[in-house]
Amino acid sequence: MRTDCADVELGLALSARIGGTPLIRLDKVVRGLEGVTLLAKAEWLNPGGSVKDRAAAAMVRKARAEGKLVPGKILLDATSGNTGIALAMLGAAQGFPVRLAMPSNVSPERKRILKAYGAQVEWTDPDQSSDGAIRRARELAGNEPKRFCYVDQYSNDANWKAHYEGTGPEIWRQTEGRVTHFVAGLGTSGTFMGSTRRLKELNPSIQAISMQPDSPFHGLEGLKYMATSLVPAIYDPHFADRQVFVETEAAHEMAKRLAREEGLLAGISAAAAVAACIDIAREEAANGRPAVIVTVLPDSADKYLSERFWEEA
Secondary structure, eight states: OOOSHHHHHHHHHHHTTSSOOOEEEOOGGGTTOTTEEEEEEEGGGSTTSBTHHHHHHHHHHHHHHTTOSOTTOEEEEEOSSHHHHHHHHHHHHHTOOEEEEEETTSOHHHHHHHHHHTOEEEEEOGGGHHHHHHHHHHHHHHHOTTTEEEOOTTTOHHHHHHIIIIIHHHHHHHTTTOOOEEEEEOSSSHHHHHHHHHHHHHOTTSEEEEEEESSSSOOOTTOOOGGGSOOOTTOOGGGOSEEEEEOHHHHHHHHHHHHHHSOOOBOHHHHHHHHHHHHHHHHHHHTTOOEEEEEEEOBBGGGTTTSGGGGOO
16 A cells, blocks of 8 residues: 555645635526525535535544554544545545445446446445445444544544534625525435535524425435434434425426536535425515525436436426
8 A cells, every 4th residue: 555745745736626616606597586585505615525625624634633543554434425526536545445335226427437437345235225224333443443443424524524624614705794594405414514504603593594495205215214214423403493394306396407408407405405405595585574594405417427317297
């Protein structure tokens, strides 16, 4: 395994490209809703193609700083896809091996990307979703603690801090402090928790709205239905002013709308976030309240184009 200076320098250069993503104004999907502006953070422009690059880079930096990710150790984590891809990308760039536990029903595109980066994957029972992957990662880490550096994105404070230090301040600057509502989906909850913490410090009146699937049996990859899932240690439900629930079918329909009306190929969880924003936008417009609603689009549709719903009218 190579761990020379050139590897580390390359990895750091790659990490420097993470964050600073633009806000895209979505006008057509809120057409007719007077006084509402809808803005979405284009996180697929990170080098690994998703918002998870932020947390992955922060967790790797923390593991190195604490002396836990050293030559001879394998970085380990459970993932539903995007964090795994981000860790695999950083592992390839910085010269450390990556082992992932992941549900076997993730999209074929995700599997190909991970293979391209050279990550090793333990495929887990799809019926257990990300919880099965978490249990397998814990088992591996517990059985061979000297072999693995288990970063555990669901419990790692570096996850939410990446958004406290990055995503939240970016949204504030990009909206010139005009943001009134922040909407984000719950998976590890890092994006919501970190961004909300920072935005609430800057303006306590900002409405923080968390979004999750409407049932335990859903098709929103990367998101958790908290009532029946292993709840991430970094998650605190009290940070949300409100929770909204989105049906898988509504997310699929919104993904098609975004493609055909906005020219935007968004991932499924991104489409679910926009669907939640539309509900909020309708309420604010109906009550005559101006609103600047900001959400995060975790990734683009390139990892989901094999999904059947694209072929439906």
